[in-house]
Amino acid sequence: MNQIRYARRSYTGGPTPIEKLERLSEALGGPAIYIKRDDQLGLAAGGNKTRKLEYLVEDALRQGADTLITCGAVQSNHCRLTLAAAVREGLSCQLVLTEPESGYDPQASGNHLLFHLMGAEKIAVIPADGDMQAEMEKLADALKQEGRKAYLIPVGGSSEIGTLGYMACAEEIEQQSLVMGVPFDYVVTATGSAGTQAGLIAGLAARQSNAAVIGINVSRDRESQEKKVHELLLSTAELVGLKGDLPRELVRCEDEYVGPGYAIPTPEMVEAVKLLARTEGILLDPVYTGKAMAGLIGLVRKGTFRPEDRVLFLHTGGAPALYTYAETFLSEK
Incomplete structure (x- = not known):
């Protein structure tokens, strides 16, 4: 099996x-x-990201990660739920967000408000055409220097x-x-x-x-x-x-x-x-x-x-x- x-x-x-x-x-x-x-x-x-995170977070815990890092748009449902899963498991969470065409509003409501309410450890905002994977790896490298271990989750948990x-x-x-x-x-x-x-x-x-x-x-x-x-x-x-x-x-x-x-x-x-x-x-x-x-x-x-x-x-x-x-x-x- x-x-x-x-x-x-x-x-x-x-x-x-x-x-x-x-x-x-x-x-x-x-x-x-x-x-x-x-x-x-x-x-x-x-x-829907909750179903994906059930498997992804299990994999992260099995690997001994203490921080989840993921990416998405400023109003990303996936980022909201990844952060919620991290909170549930006692893990830290860092987010890489792409700036919308209208510009980044640090006071935006919706999911963005919930990122702050649930205590995202760090939010990195990059241009809309920026390399989200590279930015996540940069955050992971910084954590490694601190003796921590990150688990990277791709956009949408897909x-x-x-x-x-x-x-x-x-x-x-x-x-x-x-x-x-x-x-x-x-x-x-x-x-x-x-x-x-x-x-x-x-x-x-x-x-x-x-x-x-x-x-x-x-x-x-x-x-x-x-x-x-x-x-x-x-x-x-x-x-x-x-x-x-x-x-x-x-x-x-x-x-x-x-x-x-x-x-x-x-x-x-x-x-x-x-x-x-x-x-x-x-x-x-x-x-x-x-x-x-x-x-x-x-x-x-x-x-x-x-x-x-x-x-x-x-x-x-x-x-x-x-x-x-x-x-x-x-x-x-």
Whole structure:
């Protein structure tokens, strides 16, 4: 037995719920839409990175690290949750953040406020096109000089070890599907650093599920994103010894809903966030789940799904970032 899939911390009390979105499904007049509430995962304000961190932090502790170092945007959900995991484990945490086009505001709210509230040991801000990996290694070298040991976590926690979190989620979905008596035809998720989508595909393949995973891009074009996901899928499968063919065709990424770029609002995102809030009382975020839901809505309207299909939307969290986009939402009715 390959033990690596069992070496993990536990930050959530049990499976996250799957709920049927009756009112949204009716409003769209398409397939039956369900939602997997990974916004209710453990650690501060929840989100999909919690699943990845269960494996990553276990690896860090096994290696004797006393500090977690990771990177992301100023409003990074991953940085928030990595810091929360460090606090939970009694570790220090340092963050490398990329400066947004509008400039860095040290008084920014949302996730940035939570970095300070939870006591990040150090926050290094670099230009948007800066080398995050090099900056993390610089911080790690400085800690080494102090006799400390850092564990570096890539953007989004999307290494092979982090991706195991969404292999586990795929197994959880399959188990819930059996209990509910609802076989899902599609799983729709935001895709960025690739670990969530790659893990879902690997986990569903391991269970021989017929559910297809559709990633809605939040940054890159289709070709580069599909390449990134597929490469991580293959390396993760190799890590766990997953047998069988995992062709490129298993990876589907839609890039029509990115808009002008990462974290830049679009009218479709605004519509999606408001529609789910007003039909189901569920909050999405403007960077990931808002654009992913815009993609799901767009696919429904294009007739991608059959009326009898059952579509599961993965809510990857991120609501704290919503409050930094107040002007975007208040400017439209």
